[in-house]
Amino acid sequence: MKIEIERSGGFAGFTRGIIVESKDLPRSLAKLLEQSLANKKSSVPLTSNKNKSADCYHFKVSNCEGKKKIDIEFNELDLDKELRSLMNNLFKKVT
Amino acid sequence: MKQTKIDVYSKKNRNCIDRHCRLLNRTCKTCFIIPEYVNKKIVEKGTKKQKEQAWRNLILTEQLRGRRLVTGLMSSMFSVSNRLDRTIFDAKNLENLPGNLVRREGEKEKGGRTVTEAYDYSGSTYNFFKDVFDRNSIDTRGMKLDSTVHYGEDYNNAFWNGTQMVYGDGDGDIFQRFTKSIDVIGHELTHGVTQYEAALEYENQSGALNESFSDVFGSLVKQYFLEQKADKADWLIGDGLFTRKVKGVALRSMKEPGSAYNDPTIGKDPQPGHMKDFVNTTSDNGGVHINSGIPNRAFYLTAMDLGGYAWDKAGRIWYIALTERLRERSNFQSLANSTFAVAGQIYGKNEQEQKAVVKAWRGVGIIPSGMK
Numbered sequence: 001m002k003i004e005i006e007r008s009g010g011f012a013g014f015t016r017g018i019i020v021e022s023k024d025l026p027r028s029l030a031k032l033l034e035q036s037l038a039n040k041k042s043s044v045p046l047t048s049n050k051n052k053s054a055d056c057y058h059f060k061v062s063n064c065e066g067k068k069k070i071d072i073e074f075n076e077l078d079l080d081k082e083l084r085s086l087m088n089n090l091f092k093k094v095t
Numbered sequence: 096m097k098q099t100k101i102d103v104y105s106k107k108n109r110n111c112i113d114r115h116c117r118l119l120n121r122t123c124k125t126c127f128i129i130p131e132y133v134n135k136k137i138v139e140k141g142t143k144k145q146k147e148q149a150w151r152n153l154i155l156t157e158q159l160r161g162r163r164l165v166t167g168l169m170s171s172m173f174s175v176s177n178r179l180d181r182t183i184f185d186a187k188n189l190e191n192l193p194g195n196l197v198r199r200e201g202e203k204e205k206g207g208r209t210v211t212e213a214y215d216y217s218g219s220t221y222n223f224f225k226d227v228f229d230r231n232s233i234d235t236r237g238m239k240l241d242s243t244v245h246y247g248e249d250y251n252n253a254f255w256n257g258t259q260m261v262y263g264d265g266d267g268d269i270f271q272r273f274t275k276s277i278d279v280i281g282h283e284l285t286h287g288v289t290q291y292e293a294a295l296e297y298e299n300q301s302g303a304l305n306e307s308f309s310d311v312f313g314s315l316v317k318q319y320f321l322e323q324k325a326d327k328a329d330w331l332i333g334d335g336l337f338t339r340k341v342k343g344v345a346l347r348s349m350k351e352p353g354s355a356y357n358d359p360t361i362g363k364d365p366q367p368g369h370m371k372d373f374v375n376t377t378s379d380n381g382g383v384h385i386n387s388g389i390p391n392r393a394f395y396l397t398a399m400d401l402g403g404y405a406w407d408k409a410g411r412i413w414y415i416a417l418t419e420r421l422r423e424r425s426n427f428q429s430l431a432n433s434t435f436a437v438a439g440q441i442y443g444k445n446e447q448e449q450k451a452v453v454k455a456w457r458g459v460g461i462i463p464s465g466m467k
Contacts, residue, residue, distance in 0.1 A: 013384025052257030054286040
């Protein structure tokens with residue numbers, strides 16, 4: 001499944017996007033993202049308080065296939081540390 | 096006026112009241128059955144739990160009446176620390192918070208330069224707010240300043256998570272360590288101040304104001320540390336963060352938004368400096384780091400027009416706007432109106448301070464409402 005992931009925010013406020021095949025992602029991350037898009041809502045529990053944290057990364061995940069565009073959004077602090085690290089690793093080569 | 100009996104001690108009603116409180120500009124026609132003098136008595140004489148609940152009630156009623164005076168008054172009735180209290184943790188390049196304790200308040204320098212920078216610059220930020228505005232830490236009650244360094248691996252970021260500051264080391268390719276610049280630390284700590292004051296929602300214009308206040312006071316912390324007057328300041332945010340490979344002087348320029356960097360790898364600084372260039376976007380929570388350039392420049396223009404040390408008049412006007420005027424969904428117009436009103440109240444109507452504020456906001460395409 002082709003997925004577009006946009007990371008924005010952070011102290012610098014950069015916005016960067018990548019397109020990946022979910023089969024090329026670490027399994028736990030692929031499962032989370034595919035599940036979210038299939039359910040048309042984030043499977044990431046939005047536990048962090050967006051209005052208390054600041055300068056965190058914001059992620060928007062979208063499907064690249066299918067008739068209707070689906071966007072799932074969450075903050076990096078909503079993710080557990082393993083998934084957060086995996087998501088941030090995806091962007092290491094994209095400055 | 097309708098009287099509604101409310102059990103303010105029940106959890107359900109506290110949550111309901113908190114939501115209701117967010118509509119601060121609406122007239123509240125609900126009276127609480129427990130009078131203010133009773134809550135004040137409980138604050139003085141009650142158990143710790145009773146004091147905390149009574150204090151919350153007082154804050155709530157003050158907010159409903161559009162007043163914030165009680166926060167400062169009541170804080171003196173609790174045990175409040177009046178001293179700087181810093182703790183630095185090391186995440187060891189993992190993403191666990193807070194990480195391993197490295198340095199406590201008062202301990203001698205150790206743990207390396209990143210730990211030292213986080214320690215020293217958070218102290219400088221505390222001292223700035225204390226000396227200039229008589230503010231005792233983030234929450235006015237001596238809240239501990241916790242910082243975690245070496246967060247993540249090659250992590251090109253720093254953030255405030257609602258309770259502490261967090262700093263990455265940078266990848267060494269584009270970014271250096273984020274503790275290197277004092278204004279970054281001042282910026283993050285100010286997010287905490289905003290959280291406890293106007294609590295500006297972190298999206299769209301209110302979020303851009305949230306970001307702008309952090310840039311404003313981050314810059315003032317740097318200027319205070321360096322004893323610079325407005326005309327000698329660089330008005331840059333995050334200078335020193337980029338490596339030499341990057342064509343840029345800083346992440347943001349308050350003086351000239353959009354000019355801080357232009358690099359083939361990271362692109363061009365996208366900040367506007369005028370409302371005609373406002374960026375409508377869904378990224379970055381509605382462009383909070385982008386459109387902050389507009390109120391940033393308004394502050395810069397005000398400070399330069401007034402001259403002297405920027406924290407003295409411009410900083411005071413902005414601080415009072417943040418702590419006494421703005422609300423969660425305030426927008427740029429709200430800040431323009433507030434700073435206009437505050438300048439008139441403190442320094443007199445139509446005096447040079449108020450004129451400077453008006454001229455500055457006009458310079459970014461906003462007319463304060465008192466002028467219309």
